[in-house]
Amino acid sequence: MRDPVILPPRQVNRGPEAVPLTDLRQYVEALRRLGELQEIDVPVALDLEVGAITRRCYETGAPAPLFKSFSDHPGNGFRILGAPGGTSCQPGLRLARVALALGLPPSSNGLEIVEAIADSLDQPAIPPVVVADAPCFEHVTTGDAVDLTRLPVPLLHHGDGGRYLNTWGCIVARMPDGAWTNWSIARMMLVDGQRLTGIVAREQHVGMVAQAWAAIGKPMPFALALGVEPAIPFICGMPLPAHVDEADRLGALLGRPIRTVRCRTIDLEAPASAEILIEGHLHLDEAIEEGPMGEFAGYVPAEPPTRRPVYHVTAISHRTGAILPVVVAGEPVEENHTAWGIPSAAQILHDLRAAGLAITTAWIPLESALHWLVVTVPRDWRRRTGIEDSAALCRRIGEVVFAGKAGAVIPKVIVLNDDVDPTNVRELVWAFATRCHPQLGHATFEHIPAAPLLAYLRSSEKVAAATGKIVYNCLPPDEWGEALPIRASFRHGYPAEIVARVRHRWAAYGFR
């Protein structure tokens, strides 16, 4: 009999395998050893074929494809790694890529990963160390010699407004006073040999830093580190609070400082592990058409391109045979769901606990494309929180979740007892369907800030950047107290001896 055991913090075993993977090539080798890498020797087209193959890998749980040559591009020795943080169909290894990237055992489940990240938020910061040189400086081009089109930049979805160079890279941005260095992921589309454009949202930290530079009348220096050590994209996708350096938090999570290196043309340090390092300035006052592109919600927006700011590139450095990782956003599960969703759940878990809400776990079901957050609570939540009724608990959870940067994205929260494992979609669907009264006990929130990328928003809501949100109350009626429904399942519905006997004799019955 297995109760939903959540490993207590710090007990997450980093495993004997835990030789730190400090660059992308070590990660690729680790994937190969696990059977999670597929080398593609035949030439493939950058035009849609790379995207289509990678999509099919996500959807089937196939190994991550490593593309080596391109039928519609000279390639110049560059390679592409698709689905670097996708999920696997290998039994027990669903989140192996995520776990491996974060230095956890490949068999870790979602809740263990969330717990490890949430726990690291209470650990002291470990700031990065600056090293003298980096492999990416093997080949450096600056000034007029800069040519982004030498890189294999794919057209990812049919209907995309352009080719996307950045889908998994780390954007480094530092406040003019140097007090805060932010690392984040936001897509970047190729404009020409020396220019990129992309989403620079106001509520995102890259947008905040860019605004600070614009306020003193200067473009924002940026570095884009592509093909970095595998943990970095996960901290870049994590909605940490403003003024927190992602590099410090990643150090705390991995228990070692991240190595950075000085850029060549701007006053910034970037991850030293980069396969490809792009430097330049972001001009908020210049705009060019960007998008559309297939998005994390699972759709290619039908809208026309949007005018967005321009990144001017001043240097390109890369290793020989550099690997460009590529995310093909869309229907779950892809990296938005693993590298944005999982760290978001960890941040929310931490925030809820900090608010004194005794919750068991928080999980953003990968299949929900960040539209659902599931919060599970122990049966004795009343005694632990001092809150008497479940509707009040749901309201409180909503207040805390929706107030944070991570929760600002999430429109729907599902509150369940912790006998349900929210990472098990079958169990989750059953529990949500059967425990949620359509009318009673939910906490609704009117007109609060929302990410404009939520799939179902009406255009007025997108303009207002605000919408209604809900916390679904799936807890038993309050008069039940701490009693929970009895589950009619093999695991729950029989005495422990019977369960053990049936398991033990399974083969003897003739099953295999």
Next chain:
Amino acid sequence: MSRHGQTEREIADCVGAIYEASTGGGDWHQVGDRLRRLTNARRAILRVPDANGSSRNLLMNVDEGDAVYAAYYHSIDPYTSRARRDFSEERSGHLGRARIGAEIVAEDAFLRSEYYADFARRHARRHMLGGMVGVGQANPIGLFRDDTSQPFGAHDVRLLEILLPHLQRALELRERLGLVAEDACLTRAALDSVTVGMAIVDAGLKLHFLNEAGRRHLDHGASGLGSMRSGPYAGNGVYLAARSRQDAARLRRLIAPATASGTGGAMRIEGRDGAACAVLVSPAPAGLARDRGGHASGGPAEGLAMVVLQRLGRAVAPSVDLLCDVFGFSRAEAEVAAALSGGASAEDVARLRAVSLTTVRSQIRSILGKCECENLRDLEAAMASLSVLAPARP
């Protein structure tokens, strides 16, 4: 906290101590301490027969007075001989009734007696408040003040009368549980023979033990309380549950502190048939909490509470006298309070008593002030717990 609120709390604690002692967990001397504090008495005596044929005071350590009493003065104790006679003649008339000394033996006769002159005067037993409780045999209980104090009054009588039924039940329990011999080991199963419903629960209201009477009570469909099997696993146990949300919340608020820091209390729960159930909550006696036969596993004892359940028949309001005593109400206020807690509105009360609504309103203000209640709901709760503490006499 007002004196009245204080008294109510002290009564509840005393009731808790009584059950605790009777089921082997606590100590009868604590009951003695609480009784003395409540009634401002110097000595408290509850004599019970012991194994070697003589009797012994459950409530206090032996003092010199007890020694000389046992040696001689018991034989000329005018109260005891009188009480024994009364008790054997008309048991039900005396059981549960409290008397002051002067009601039993005339003052002048008492003051002239050898018992007073040579014994009671010297050993702080000038004034007496007494009663009878017992199983099979009358056991006198007496509270005593010395001659520098005031005699006991009607207020003290009523206080003791609130407690006597509990003491009576406690003695029955003690006998049934075989705790007469001090080292008797208590098992929860022994509680099955008890006629009052008894449950042991944890702070989450999970039932760790329920006796037969309790089971019958909770299975009664119309009762405001029930039991509920809980998951997620089929073997996850059974919980004590109230049928209404409000009662469930009150019950939790009553039980949680009893499992943690050890203050008990009481409430009443109305059933669908209008019959009420008295719920008395106290920390679980150590003997029961530790029972090896129960579900409680090893390791540090988790906090448990004992819940005593008793059907009260149709709802009864506490008596007007009791309300006057405990809250310091005037008779008129007590009558108004009783009517209000019986569900009447201020308008109803004005009509019934043929007074103006303004009068009733000002009485309500005064009532709320005296019992330190915020509103009529609080008043209702306070009255409910009082009527639970002082169950109607059989």
